[in-house]
Amino acid sequence: MxxxxxxxxxxxxxxxxxxxxxxxxxxxxxxxxxxxxxxxxxxxxxxxxxxxxxxxxxxxxxxxxxxxxxxxxxxxxxxxxxxxxxxxxxxxxxxxxxxxxxxxxxxxxxxxxxxxxxxxxxxxxxxxxxxxxxxxxxxxxxxxxxxxxxxxxxxxxxxxxxxxxxxxxxxxxxxxxxxxxxxxxxxxxxxxxxxxxxxxxxxxxxxxxxxxxxxxxxxxxRDMTRYDLSIGDATLTNLPKRRLIYEIVAEAIRRGVSVNSIADAVPWRGKIFISADGDLNEQEFEVALGGEMPRYYTADNDLFQIGGRTYAFAKQWGAQTLDAISNIINLIPNADTISYPPTTAVADEVTRSGYVIRQRENGAIEVEHQGSPVQPAMPILRHLAQELNVSLLNGNGNELNTRQLGAQVIGAIRAL
Missing domain, CATH: 3.40.1350.10 (Trna Endonuclease; Chain: A, domain 1)
Incomplete structure:
Protein backbone atom coordinates (compact mmCIF):
# COMPACT_ATOMS: atom_id res chain seq x y z
CA MET A 1 0.00 0.00 0.00
CA ARG A 222 1.24 -31.53 37.92
CA ASP A 223 1.44 -32.76 41.48
CA MET A 224 -0.28 -30.10 43.58
CA THR A 225 -0.52 -32.29 46.70
CA ARG A 226 -0.30 -30.51 50.07
CA TYR A 227 0.82 -32.07 53.32
CA ASP A 228 0.11 -32.02 57.04
CA LEU A 229 3.42 -31.99 58.89
CA SER A 230 3.48 -33.40 62.41
CA ILE A 231 6.55 -33.01 64.61
CA GLY A 232 5.82 -34.53 67.98
CA ASP A 233 2.62 -32.87 69.23
CA ALA A 234 2.89 -29.88 66.85
CA THR A 235 1.11 -29.94 63.48
CA LEU A 236 1.40 -27.64 60.47
CA THR A 237 -1.39 -28.27 58.00
CA ASN A 238 -1.96 -27.87 54.28
CA LEU A 239 1.67 -27.12 53.39
CA PRO A 240 2.82 -26.94 49.76
CA LYS A 241 5.91 -29.06 49.11
CA ARG A 242 8.34 -26.13 49.15
CA ARG A 243 7.11 -25.05 52.59
CA LEU A 244 7.09 -28.64 53.78
CA ILE A 245 10.79 -29.06 52.99
CA TYR A 246 11.57 -25.73 54.65
CA GLU A 247 9.89 -26.79 57.91
CA ILE A 248 11.70 -30.14 57.87
CA VAL A 249 15.03 -28.40 57.28
CA ALA A 250 14.24 -26.02 60.16
CA GLU A 251 13.59 -29.01 62.43
CA ALA A 252 16.81 -30.67 61.26
CA ILE A 253 18.79 -27.54 62.18
CA ARG A 254 17.04 -27.35 65.56
CA ARG A 255 18.17 -30.91 66.22
CA GLY A 256 21.79 -30.14 65.40
CA VAL A 257 22.11 -31.18 61.75
CA SER A 258 24.59 -28.91 59.95
CA VAL A 259 23.71 -26.90 56.86
CA ASN A 260 26.56 -28.60 55.02
CA SER A 261 25.11 -32.04 55.76
CA ILE A 262 21.70 -30.90 54.54
CA ALA A 263 23.18 -29.50 51.32
CA ASP A 264 25.17 -32.71 50.76
CA ALA A 265 21.96 -34.74 51.10
CA VAL A 266 20.51 -33.12 47.96
CA PRO A 267 23.51 -32.79 45.60
CA TRP A 268 21.31 -32.45 42.49
CA ARG A 269 19.67 -29.24 43.74
CA GLY A 270 22.74 -27.01 43.82
CA LYS A 271 22.80 -23.92 46.05
CA ILE A 272 20.09 -24.47 48.65
CA PHE A 273 21.52 -22.02 51.22
CA ILE A 274 22.86 -18.49 50.92
CA SER A 275 24.56 -16.88 53.90
CA ALA A 276 26.19 -13.76 55.30
CA ASP A 277 28.33 -12.99 58.37
CA GLY A 278 26.57 -11.99 61.57
CA ASP A 279 23.22 -12.60 63.23
CA LEU A 280 21.14 -10.55 60.80
CA ASN A 281 17.50 -9.65 60.35
CA GLU A 282 15.80 -9.61 56.94
CA GLN A 283 16.82 -6.06 56.04
CA GLU A 284 20.41 -6.49 57.20
CA PHE A 285 20.67 -9.81 55.37
CA GLU A 286 19.47 -8.34 52.06
CA VAL A 287 21.87 -5.41 52.42
CA ALA A 288 24.75 -7.83 53.06
CA LEU A 289 23.90 -9.79 49.90
CA GLY A 290 23.29 -6.73 47.73
CA GLY A 291 19.50 -6.75 47.40
CA GLU A 292 16.36 -8.85 47.67
CA MET A 293 16.64 -12.59 47.20
CA PRO A 294 13.13 -13.64 46.07
CA ARG A 295 14.15 -17.27 45.52
CA TYR A 296 15.03 -17.74 49.21
CA TYR A 297 13.13 -17.53 52.51
CA THR A 298 14.48 -14.26 53.93
CA ALA A 299 11.72 -13.14 56.31
CA ASP A 300 12.94 -12.57 59.86
CA ASN A 301 11.25 -15.72 61.18
CA ASP A 302 12.57 -17.84 58.30
CA LEU A 303 16.28 -17.03 58.60
CA PHE A 304 18.67 -19.32 60.46
CA GLN A 305 21.38 -17.87 62.74
CA ILE A 306 24.10 -20.48 63.20
CA GLY A 307 27.64 -19.98 64.50
CA GLY A 308 27.79 -16.25 63.80
CA ARG A 309 26.34 -16.53 60.29
CA THR A 310 22.82 -16.05 58.93
CA TYR A 311 21.44 -18.53 56.40
CA ALA A 312 18.42 -18.44 54.08
CA PHE A 313 16.91 -21.56 52.52
CA ALA A 314 15.81 -21.94 48.89
CA LYS A 315 12.13 -21.61 47.91
CA GLN A 316 12.27 -23.22 44.49
CA TRP A 317 11.94 -27.00 44.39
CA GLY A 318 10.91 -29.33 41.59
CA ALA A 319 9.87 -32.90 41.00
CA GLN A 320 12.45 -34.36 43.40
CA THR A 321 11.23 -32.46 46.47
CA LEU A 322 9.97 -35.58 48.24
CA ASP A 323 13.27 -37.37 47.52
CA ALA A 324 15.10 -34.43 49.09
CA ILE A 325 12.81 -34.52 52.13
CA SER A 326 13.43 -38.23 52.59
CA ASN A 327 17.21 -37.73 52.44
CA ILE A 328 17.09 -34.87 54.96
CA ILE A 329 14.88 -36.79 57.40
CA ASN A 330 17.45 -39.59 57.35
CA LEU A 331 19.91 -37.11 58.92
CA ILE A 332 17.59 -36.12 61.80
CA PRO A 333 17.96 -37.83 65.19
CA ASN A 334 14.73 -39.43 66.44
CA ALA A 335 13.08 -38.77 63.08
CA ASP A 336 10.27 -41.21 63.92
CA THR A 337 8.47 -38.25 65.56
CA ILE A 338 8.11 -36.62 62.13
CA SER A 339 5.34 -37.48 59.66
CA TYR A 340 3.84 -35.66 56.68
CA PRO A 341 0.76 -37.41 55.27
CA PRO A 342 -1.02 -35.74 52.33
CA THR A 343 -3.65 -33.21 53.33
CA THR A 344 -7.10 -34.71 53.12
CA ALA A 345 -10.41 -33.17 52.06
CA VAL A 346 -12.21 -30.66 54.29
CA ALA A 347 -14.69 -32.33 56.64
CA ASP A 348 -16.01 -29.17 58.30
CA GLU A 349 -15.39 -25.42 58.21
CA VAL A 350 -16.73 -22.55 60.31
CA THR A 351 -16.00 -18.85 60.83
CA ARG A 352 -15.75 -16.96 64.09
CA SER A 353 -14.39 -13.46 64.89
CA GLY A 354 -12.74 -13.19 61.48
CA TYR A 355 -11.05 -16.60 61.75
CA VAL A 356 -11.78 -19.62 59.58
CA ILE A 357 -11.47 -22.89 61.48
CA ARG A 358 -11.25 -25.92 59.24
CA GLN A 359 -11.16 -29.63 60.07
CA ARG A 360 -9.75 -32.09 57.57
CA GLU A 361 -11.04 -35.65 57.15
CA ASN A 362 -7.96 -36.95 58.95
CA GLY A 363 -8.78 -34.75 61.95
CA ALA A 364 -6.14 -32.06 61.33
CA ILE A 365 -7.18 -28.53 62.30
CA GLU A 366 -6.35 -25.40 60.31
CA VAL A 367 -6.94 -21.77 61.25
CA GLU A 368 -6.88 -18.92 58.71
CA HIS A 369 -7.16 -15.16 59.13
CA GLN A 370 -7.73 -12.95 56.08
CA GLY A 371 -6.70 -15.77 53.79
CA SER A 372 -3.38 -16.51 55.54
CA PRO A 373 -2.73 -19.57 57.72
CA VAL A 374 -2.30 -18.99 61.44
CA GLN A 375 0.46 -21.18 62.81
CA PRO A 376 0.54 -22.45 65.45
CA ALA A 377 -3.24 -22.68 65.71
CA MET A 378 -3.47 -23.44 69.43
CA PRO A 379 -3.32 -19.84 70.81
CA ILE A 380 -6.26 -18.76 68.63
CA LEU A 381 -8.19 -21.92 69.47
CA ARG A 382 -7.70 -21.22 73.19
CA HIS A 383 -8.92 -17.65 72.74
CA LEU A 384 -12.00 -18.77 70.80
CA ALA A 385 -12.65 -21.51 73.35
CA GLN A 386 -12.77 -18.89 76.12
CA GLU A 387 -15.21 -16.78 74.06
CA LEU A 388 -17.43 -19.85 73.58
CA ASN A 389 -17.10 -21.18 77.14
CA VAL A 390 -15.43 -24.34 75.83
CA SER A 391 -13.28 -26.15 78.36
CA LEU A 392 -9.59 -26.53 77.58
CA LEU A 393 -9.47 -29.81 79.54
CA ASN A 394 -10.80 -33.28 78.85
CA GLY A 395 -12.71 -35.43 81.35
CA ASN A 396 -9.47 -36.56 82.99
CA GLY A 397 -8.31 -33.00 83.60
CA ASN A 398 -5.67 -33.10 80.88
CA GLU A 399 -5.33 -30.25 78.38
CA LEU A 400 -6.88 -30.91 74.98
CA ASN A 401 -4.51 -31.11 72.01
CA THR A 402 -4.98 -29.08 68.83
CA ARG A 403 -7.21 -31.60 67.09
CA GLN A 404 -9.41 -32.16 70.15
CA LEU A 405 -9.79 -28.48 71.00
CA GLY A 406 -10.39 -27.58 67.35
CA ALA A 407 -13.17 -30.12 67.12
CA GLN A 408 -14.75 -28.74 70.33
CA VAL A 409 -14.54 -25.13 69.04
CA ILE A 410 -16.11 -26.10 65.70
CA GLY A 411 -18.88 -27.93 67.51
CA ALA A 412 -19.58 -24.92 69.74
CA ILE A 413 -19.74 -22.56 66.73
CA ARG A 414 -22.05 -24.97 64.94
CA ALA A 415 -24.30 -25.03 68.03
CA LEU A 416 -24.66 -21.25 67.80
Whole structure:
Protein backbone atom coordinates (compact mmCIF):
# COMPACT_ATOMS: atom_id res chain seq x y z
CA MET A 1 0.00 0.00 0.00
CA UNK A 2 1.42 3.40 -1.00
CA UNK A 3 2.26 6.16 1.45
CA UNK A 4 1.00 9.68 0.63
CA UNK A 5 1.66 13.17 1.90
CA UNK A 6 -1.22 15.66 1.93
CA UNK A 7 -0.07 18.63 -0.16
CA UNK A 8 -2.74 21.32 -0.15
CA UNK A 9 -5.80 19.77 -1.77
CA UNK A 10 -3.94 16.86 -3.31
CA UNK A 11 -2.07 13.74 -2.30
CA UNK A 12 1.60 13.51 -3.06
CA UNK A 13 2.98 9.96 -3.17
CA UNK A 14 6.04 9.33 -1.02
CA UNK A 15 8.38 7.13 -2.99
CA UNK A 16 9.15 3.81 -1.40
CA UNK A 17 12.84 3.05 -0.99
CA UNK A 18 14.71 -0.12 -0.24
CA UNK A 19 16.83 -0.63 2.82
CA UNK A 20 19.77 -1.20 0.47
CA UNK A 21 19.22 2.14 -1.28
CA UNK A 22 19.13 3.85 2.10
CA UNK A 23 22.39 2.17 3.10
CA UNK A 24 20.80 0.33 6.02
CA UNK A 25 22.34 -3.02 6.97
CA UNK A 26 20.36 -6.05 8.07
CA UNK A 27 22.09 -6.68 11.40
CA UNK A 28 23.76 -3.39 12.28
CA UNK A 29 20.73 -1.21 11.57
CA UNK A 30 17.42 -3.04 11.06
CA UNK A 31 17.90 -5.82 13.58
CA UNK A 32 19.21 -3.56 16.33
CA UNK A 33 16.40 -1.08 15.78
CA UNK A 34 13.78 -3.82 15.98
CA UNK A 35 15.27 -5.43 19.11
CA UNK A 36 14.86 -2.16 21.05
CA UNK A 37 11.19 -1.95 20.07
CA UNK A 38 10.13 -5.55 19.50
CA UNK A 39 6.46 -4.58 19.92
CA UNK A 40 6.59 -3.00 16.44
CA UNK A 41 6.62 -6.43 14.79
CA UNK A 42 4.65 -8.32 17.45
CA UNK A 43 1.45 -6.25 17.69
CA UNK A 44 -1.02 -7.38 20.31
CA UNK A 45 1.38 -9.90 21.90
CA UNK A 46 3.55 -8.84 24.83
CA UNK A 47 7.05 -9.96 23.89
CA UNK A 48 10.59 -9.66 25.27
CA UNK A 49 13.92 -10.27 23.54
CA UNK A 50 15.83 -13.19 25.06
CA UNK A 51 18.86 -13.27 22.76
CA UNK A 52 20.30 -11.89 19.56
CA UNK A 53 22.13 -14.00 16.96
CA UNK A 54 21.30 -17.09 19.01
CA UNK A 55 22.96 -20.31 17.90
CA UNK A 56 23.70 -22.44 20.96
CA UNK A 57 23.10 -25.83 19.40
CA UNK A 58 25.30 -28.65 18.21
CA UNK A 59 25.85 -29.37 14.53
CA UNK A 60 24.55 -26.09 13.12
CA UNK A 61 26.30 -22.86 12.21
CA UNK A 62 23.21 -20.69 11.58
CA UNK A 63 21.83 -18.22 14.08
CA UNK A 64 18.38 -16.92 14.97
CA UNK A 65 18.25 -13.17 14.37
CA UNK A 66 16.20 -12.53 17.51
CA UNK A 67 15.06 -15.18 19.98
CA UNK A 68 12.13 -13.87 22.00
CA UNK A 69 9.62 -14.94 24.63
CA UNK A 70 5.96 -13.99 24.80
CA UNK A 71 3.67 -13.53 27.79
CA UNK A 72 2.43 -17.12 27.55
CA UNK A 73 5.96 -18.52 27.95
CA UNK A 74 6.15 -19.37 24.26
CA UNK A 75 9.49 -18.96 22.52
CA UNK A 76 9.36 -16.74 19.44
CA UNK A 77 11.74 -17.05 16.49
CA UNK A 78 12.12 -13.69 14.73
CA UNK A 79 13.78 -13.70 11.31
CA UNK A 80 14.56 -10.42 9.54
CA UNK A 81 15.44 -9.88 5.88
CA UNK A 82 16.54 -6.62 4.36
CA UNK A 83 15.15 -7.39 0.89
CA UNK A 84 14.90 -10.97 -0.34
CA UNK A 85 12.48 -12.99 1.81
CA UNK A 86 12.60 -16.15 -0.30
CA UNK A 87 12.77 -19.37 1.73
CA UNK A 88 12.99 -17.58 5.08
CA UNK A 89 10.00 -19.57 6.36
CA UNK A 90 11.91 -22.84 5.89
CA UNK A 91 14.90 -21.48 7.76
CA UNK A 92 12.67 -20.25 10.60
CA UNK A 93 10.97 -23.66 10.85
CA UNK A 94 14.36 -25.33 11.29
CA UNK A 95 15.21 -22.88 14.04
CA UNK A 96 11.85 -23.41 15.75
CA UNK A 97 12.41 -27.17 15.76
CA UNK A 98 15.89 -26.74 17.23
CA UNK A 99 14.74 -24.59 20.17
CA UNK A 100 11.45 -26.41 20.83
CA UNK A 101 13.09 -28.43 23.63
CA UNK A 102 14.69 -25.43 25.33
CA UNK A 103 14.38 -25.51 29.12
CA UNK A 104 13.89 -22.53 31.40
CA UNK A 105 17.47 -22.68 32.69
CA UNK A 106 18.76 -22.63 29.11
CA UNK A 107 16.58 -19.61 28.33
CA UNK A 108 17.99 -17.86 31.41
CA UNK A 109 21.55 -18.57 30.27
CA UNK A 110 20.81 -17.30 26.75
CA UNK A 111 19.33 -14.10 28.20
CA UNK A 112 22.29 -13.69 30.55
CA UNK A 113 24.70 -13.74 27.60
CA UNK A 114 22.52 -11.28 25.69
CA UNK A 115 22.35 -8.85 28.62
CA UNK A 116 26.12 -9.10 29.02
CA UNK A 117 26.60 -8.32 25.33
CA UNK A 118 24.59 -5.08 25.59
CA UNK A 119 26.25 -4.02 28.83
CA UNK A 120 23.27 -4.65 31.10
CA UNK A 121 23.69 -5.74 34.73
CA UNK A 122 20.07 -6.91 35.11
CA UNK A 123 19.61 -10.37 36.61
CA UNK A 124 18.54 -12.60 33.70
CA UNK A 125 16.31 -15.00 35.61
CA UNK A 126 14.60 -12.25 37.56
CA UNK A 127 13.94 -10.30 34.34
CA UNK A 128 12.25 -13.30 32.74
CA UNK A 129 10.21 -14.09 35.86
CA UNK A 130 9.03 -10.49 36.12
CA UNK A 131 8.05 -10.51 32.45
CA UNK A 132 6.06 -13.74 32.92
CA UNK A 133 4.70 -12.48 36.28
CA UNK A 134 5.86 -15.69 37.90
CA UNK A 135 8.17 -14.67 40.71
CA UNK A 136 8.33 -18.08 42.38
CA UNK A 137 8.25 -21.76 41.58
CA UNK A 138 9.30 -23.74 38.53
CA UNK A 139 8.75 -22.23 35.09
CA UNK A 140 7.95 -24.48 32.14
CA UNK A 141 8.33 -23.02 28.67
CA UNK A 142 5.51 -23.86 26.29
CA UNK A 143 6.11 -26.56 23.73
CA UNK A 144 4.61 -24.21 21.13
CA UNK A 145 7.10 -22.02 19.27
CA UNK A 146 5.85 -18.96 17.40
CA UNK A 147 7.53 -17.52 14.30
CA UNK A 148 7.62 -13.92 13.09
CA UNK A 149 8.99 -13.19 9.61
CA UNK A 150 9.76 -9.54 8.94
CA UNK A 151 10.84 -8.25 5.51
CA UNK A 152 10.08 -5.54 3.00
CA UNK A 153 8.16 -7.94 0.78
CA UNK A 154 7.10 -11.59 0.62
CA UNK A 155 6.93 -13.73 -2.55
CA UNK A 156 3.74 -15.65 -3.26
CA UNK A 157 5.29 -19.07 -2.64
CA UNK A 158 6.24 -17.96 0.89
CA UNK A 159 2.83 -16.52 1.75
CA UNK A 160 1.10 -19.63 0.39
CA UNK A 161 3.34 -21.81 2.55
CA UNK A 162 2.73 -19.69 5.66
CA UNK A 163 -1.04 -19.77 5.21
CA UNK A 164 -0.96 -23.55 4.84
CA UNK A 165 1.28 -24.01 7.90
CA UNK A 166 -1.02 -21.82 9.99
CA UNK A 167 -3.93 -23.97 8.93
CA UNK A 168 -2.04 -26.98 10.33
CA UNK A 169 -1.93 -25.32 13.76
CA UNK A 170 1.39 -23.46 13.64
CA UNK A 171 1.68 -19.77 14.48
CA UNK A 172 3.58 -17.91 11.76
CA UNK A 173 3.20 -14.21 11.14
CA UNK A 174 4.46 -12.13 8.24
CA UNK A 175 5.22 -8.50 9.01
CA UNK A 176 5.97 -6.15 6.13
CA UNK A 177 8.53 -3.39 6.72
CA UNK A 178 8.70 -0.80 3.93
CA UNK A 179 11.08 2.15 4.30
CA UNK A 180 10.46 5.68 3.01
CA UNK A 181 12.72 8.72 3.08
CA UNK A 182 11.23 12.13 3.87
CA UNK A 183 13.40 15.21 4.36
CA UNK A 184 16.41 13.09 5.20
CA UNK A 185 14.49 10.97 7.72
CA UNK A 186 13.79 7.26 7.28
CA UNK A 187 10.23 6.24 8.10
CA UNK A 188 9.26 2.57 8.12
CA UNK A 189 5.71 1.51 7.38
CA UNK A 190 5.17 -1.70 9.39
CA UNK A 191 2.10 -3.82 8.65
CA UNK A 192 1.18 -7.36 9.65
CA UNK A 193 0.02 -9.01 6.44
CA UNK A 194 -0.44 -12.60 7.66
CA UNK A 195 -2.73 -13.18 9.35
CA UNK A 196 -4.72 -10.20 8.15
CA UNK A 197 -5.78 -8.03 11.09
CA UNK A 198 -9.47 -8.50 10.24
CA UNK A 199 -9.16 -12.29 10.53
CA UNK A 200 -6.53 -12.46 13.25
CA UNK A 201 -8.87 -12.27 16.22
CA UNK A 202 -10.79 -15.34 15.11
CA UNK A 203 -7.67 -17.32 14.23
CA UNK A 204 -5.95 -16.40 17.47
CA UNK A 205 -9.08 -17.29 19.48
CA UNK A 206 -9.16 -20.77 17.94
CA UNK A 207 -5.45 -21.26 18.60
CA UNK A 208 -5.67 -19.96 22.17
CA UNK A 209 -8.53 -22.30 22.96
CA UNK A 210 -6.41 -25.24 21.81
CA UNK A 211 -3.49 -23.98 23.90
CA UNK A 212 -5.67 -23.51 26.97
CA UNK A 213 -6.95 -27.05 26.67
CA UNK A 214 -3.38 -28.32 26.44
CA UNK A 215 -2.32 -26.15 29.40
CA UNK A 216 -5.24 -27.42 31.47
CA UNK A 217 -4.23 -30.98 30.69
CA UNK A 218 -0.65 -30.24 31.80
CA UNK A 219 -1.89 -28.57 34.99
CA UNK A 220 -3.90 -31.66 35.87
CA UNK A 221 -0.75 -33.74 35.49
CA ARG A 222 1.24 -31.53 37.92
CA ASP A 223 1.44 -32.76 41.48
CA MET A 224 -0.28 -30.10 43.58
CA THR A 225 -0.52 -32.29 46.70
CA ARG A 226 -0.30 -30.51 50.07
CA TYR A 227 0.82 -32.07 53.32
CA ASP A 228 0.11 -32.02 57.04
CA LEU A 229 3.42 -31.99 58.89
CA SER A 230 3.48 -33.40 62.41
CA ILE A 231 6.55 -33.01 64.61
CA GLY A 232 5.82 -34.53 67.98
CA ASP A 233 2.62 -32.87 69.23
CA ALA A 234 2.89 -29.88 66.85
CA THR A 235 1.11 -29.94 63.48
CA LEU A 236 1.40 -27.64 60.47
CA THR A 237 -1.39 -28.27 58.00
CA ASN A 238 -1.96 -27.87 54.28
CA LEU A 239 1.67 -27.12 53.39
CA PRO A 240 2.82 -26.94 49.76
CA LYS A 241 5.91 -29.06 49.11
CA ARG A 242 8.34 -26.13 49.15
CA ARG A 243 7.11 -25.05 52.59
CA LEU A 244 7.09 -28.64 53.78
CA ILE A 245 10.79 -29.06 52.99
CA TYR A 246 11.57 -25.73 54.65
CA GLU A 247 9.89 -26.79 57.91
CA ILE A 248 11.70 -30.14 57.87
CA VAL A 249 15.03 -28.40 57.28
CA ALA A 250 14.24 -26.02 60.16
CA GLU A 251 13.59 -29.01 62.43
CA ALA A 252 16.81 -30.67 61.26
CA ILE A 253 18.79 -27.54 62.18
CA ARG A 254 17.04 -27.35 65.56
CA ARG A 255 18.17 -30.91 66.22
CA GLY A 256 21.79 -30.14 65.40
CA VAL A 257 22.11 -31.18 61.75
CA SER A 258 24.59 -28.91 59.95
CA VAL A 259 23.71 -26.90 56.86
CA ASN A 260 26.56 -28.60 55.02
CA SER A 261 25.11 -32.04 55.76
CA ILE A 262 21.70 -30.90 54.54
CA ALA A 263 23.18 -29.50 51.32
CA ASP A 264 25.17 -32.71 50.76
CA ALA A 265 21.96 -34.74 51.10
CA VAL A 266 20.51 -33.12 47.96
CA PRO A 267 23.51 -32.79 45.60
CA TRP A 268 21.31 -32.45 42.49
CA ARG A 269 19.67 -29.24 43.74
CA GLY A 270 22.74 -27.01 43.82
CA LYS A 271 22.80 -23.92 46.05
CA ILE A 272 20.09 -24.47 48.65
CA PHE A 273 21.52 -22.02 51.22
CA ILE A 274 22.86 -18.49 50.92
CA SER A 275 24.56 -16.88 53.90
CA ALA A 276 26.19 -13.76 55.30
CA ASP A 277 28.33 -12.99 58.37
CA GLY A 278 26.57 -11.99 61.57
CA ASP A 279 23.22 -12.60 63.23
CA LEU A 280 21.14 -10.55 60.80
CA ASN A 281 17.50 -9.65 60.35
CA GLU A 282 15.80 -9.61 56.94
CA GLN A 283 16.82 -6.06 56.04
CA GLU A 284 20.41 -6.49 57.20
CA PHE A 285 20.67 -9.81 55.37
CA GLU A 286 19.47 -8.34 52.06
CA VAL A 287 21.87 -5.41 52.42
CA ALA A 288 24.75 -7.83 53.06
CA LEU A 289 23.90 -9.79 49.90
CA GLY A 290 23.29 -6.73 47.73
CA GLY A 291 19.50 -6.75 47.40
CA GLU A 292 16.36 -8.85 47.67
CA MET A 293 16.64 -12.59 47.20
CA PRO A 294 13.13 -13.64 46.07
CA ARG A 295 14.15 -17.27 45.52
CA TYR A 296 15.03 -17.74 49.21
CA TYR A 297 13.13 -17.53 52.51
CA THR A 298 14.48 -14.26 53.93
CA ALA A 299 11.72 -13.14 56.31
CA ASP A 300 12.94 -12.57 59.86
CA ASN A 301 11.25 -15.72 61.18
CA ASP A 302 12.57 -17.84 58.30
CA LEU A 303 16.28 -17.03 58.60
CA PHE A 304 18.67 -19.32 60.46
CA GLN A 305 21.38 -17.87 62.74
CA ILE A 306 24.10 -20.48 63.20
CA GLY A 307 27.64 -19.98 64.50
CA GLY A 308 27.79 -16.25 63.80
CA ARG A 309 26.34 -16.53 60.29
CA THR A 310 22.82 -16.05 58.93
CA TYR A 311 21.44 -18.53 56.40
CA ALA A 312 18.42 -18.44 54.08
CA PHE A 313 16.91 -21.56 52.52
CA ALA A 314 15.81 -21.94 48.89
CA LYS A 315 12.13 -21.61 47.91
CA GLN A 316 12.27 -23.22 44.49
CA TRP A 317 11.94 -27.00 44.39
CA GLY A 318 10.91 -29.33 41.59
CA ALA A 319 9.87 -32.90 41.00
CA GLN A 320 12.45 -34.36 43.40
CA THR A 321 11.23 -32.46 46.47
CA LEU A 322 9.97 -35.58 48.24
CA ASP A 323 13.27 -37.37 47.52
CA ALA A 324 15.10 -34.43 49.09
CA ILE A 325 12.81 -34.52 52.13
CA SER A 326 13.43 -38.23 52.59
CA ASN A 327 17.21 -37.73 52.44
CA ILE A 328 17.09 -34.87 54.96
CA ILE A 329 14.88 -36.79 57.40
CA ASN A 330 17.45 -39.59 57.35
CA LEU A 331 19.91 -37.11 58.92
CA ILE A 332 17.59 -36.12 61.80
CA PRO A 333 17.96 -37.83 65.19
CA ASN A 334 14.73 -39.43 66.44
CA ALA A 335 13.08 -38.77 63.08
CA ASP A 336 10.27 -41.21 63.92
CA THR A 337 8.47 -38.25 65.56
CA ILE A 338 8.11 -36.62 62.13
CA SER A 339 5.34 -37.48 59.66
CA TYR A 340 3.84 -35.66 56.68
CA PRO A 341 0.76 -37.41 55.27
CA PRO A 342 -1.02 -35.74 52.33
CA THR A 343 -3.65 -33.21 53.33
CA THR A 344 -7.10 -34.71 53.12
CA ALA A 345 -10.41 -33.17 52.06
CA VAL A 346 -12.21 -30.66 54.29
CA ALA A 347 -14.69 -32.33 56.64
CA ASP A 348 -16.01 -29.17 58.30
CA GLU A 349 -15.39 -25.42 58.21
CA VAL A 350 -16.73 -22.55 60.31
CA THR A 351 -16.00 -18.85 60.83
CA ARG A 352 -15.75 -16.96 64.09
CA SER A 353 -14.39 -13.46 64.89
CA GLY A 354 -12.74 -13.19 61.48
CA TYR A 355 -11.05 -16.60 61.75
CA VAL A 356 -11.78 -19.62 59.58
CA ILE A 357 -11.47 -22.89 61.48
CA ARG A 358 -11.25 -25.92 59.24
CA GLN A 359 -11.16 -29.63 60.07
CA ARG A 360 -9.75 -32.09 57.57
CA GLU A 361 -11.04 -35.65 57.15
CA ASN A 362 -7.96 -36.95 58.95
CA GLY A 363 -8.78 -34.75 61.95
CA ALA A 364 -6.14 -32.06 61.33
CA ILE A 365 -7.18 -28.53 62.30
CA GLU A 366 -6.35 -25.40 60.31
CA VAL A 367 -6.94 -21.77 61.25
CA GLU A 368 -6.88 -18.92 58.71
CA HIS A 369 -7.16 -15.16 59.13
CA GLN A 370 -7.73 -12.95 56.08
CA GLY A 371 -6.70 -15.77 53.79
CA SER A 372 -3.38 -16.51 55.54
CA PRO A 373 -2.73 -19.57 57.72
CA VAL A 374 -2.30 -18.99 61.44
CA GLN A 375 0.46 -21.18 62.81
CA PRO A 376 0.54 -22.45 65.45
CA ALA A 377 -3.24 -22.68 65.71
CA MET A 378 -3.47 -23.44 69.43
CA PRO A 379 -3.32 -19.84 70.81
CA ILE A 380 -6.26 -18.76 68.63
CA LEU A 381 -8.19 -21.92 69.47
CA ARG A 382 -7.70 -21.22 73.19
CA HIS A 383 -8.92 -17.65 72.74
CA LEU A 384 -12.00 -18.77 70.80
CA ALA A 385 -12.65 -21.51 73.35
CA GLN A 386 -12.77 -18.89 76.12
CA GLU A 387 -15.21 -16.78 74.06
CA LEU A 388 -17.43 -19.85 73.58
CA ASN A 389 -17.10 -21.18 77.14
CA VAL A 390 -15.43 -24.34 75.83
CA SER A 391 -13.28 -26.15 78.36
CA LEU A 392 -9.59 -26.53 77.58
CA LEU A 393 -9.47 -29.81 79.54
CA ASN A 394 -10.80 -33.28 78.85
CA GLY A 395 -12.71 -35.43 81.35
CA ASN A 396 -9.47 -36.56 82.99
CA GLY A 397 -8.31 -33.00 83.60
CA ASN A 398 -5.67 -33.10 80.88
CA GLU A 399 -5.33 -30.25 78.38
CA LEU A 400 -6.88 -30.91 74.98
CA ASN A 401 -4.51 -31.11 72.01
CA THR A 402 -4.98 -29.08 68.83
CA ARG A 403 -7.21 -31.60 67.09
CA GLN A 404 -9.41 -32.16 70.15
CA LEU A 405 -9.79 -28.48 71.00
CA GLY A 406 -10.39 -27.58 67.35
CA ALA A 407 -13.17 -30.12 67.12
CA GLN A 408 -14.75 -28.74 70.33
CA VAL A 409 -14.54 -25.13 69.04
CA ILE A 410 -16.11 -26.10 65.70
CA GLY A 411 -18.88 -27.93 67.51
CA ALA A 412 -19.58 -24.92 69.74
CA ILE A 413 -19.74 -22.56 66.73
CA ARG A 414 -22.05 -24.97 64.94
CA ALA A 415 -24.30 -25.03 68.03
CA LEU A 416 -24.66 -21.25 67.80
Missing amino acids: ALYEIAGESLKPVAQKTFTELGLLERANIQRAVRTHIAAITPGVKTMVLAEEFGDWVGANRRIDLLCLDEKAQLVVVELKREDAAHMELQALRYAAMISTMRFDQAVEAHRKYLLSIGSTVDAEQAIREFLEQEEGPVALSETVRIVLAASDFPQELTTTVLWLNKQGLDLRCVQMRPHEIDGRVLVDIQQVIPLPAAEQYQVAVREKTMEQAAAARAQE
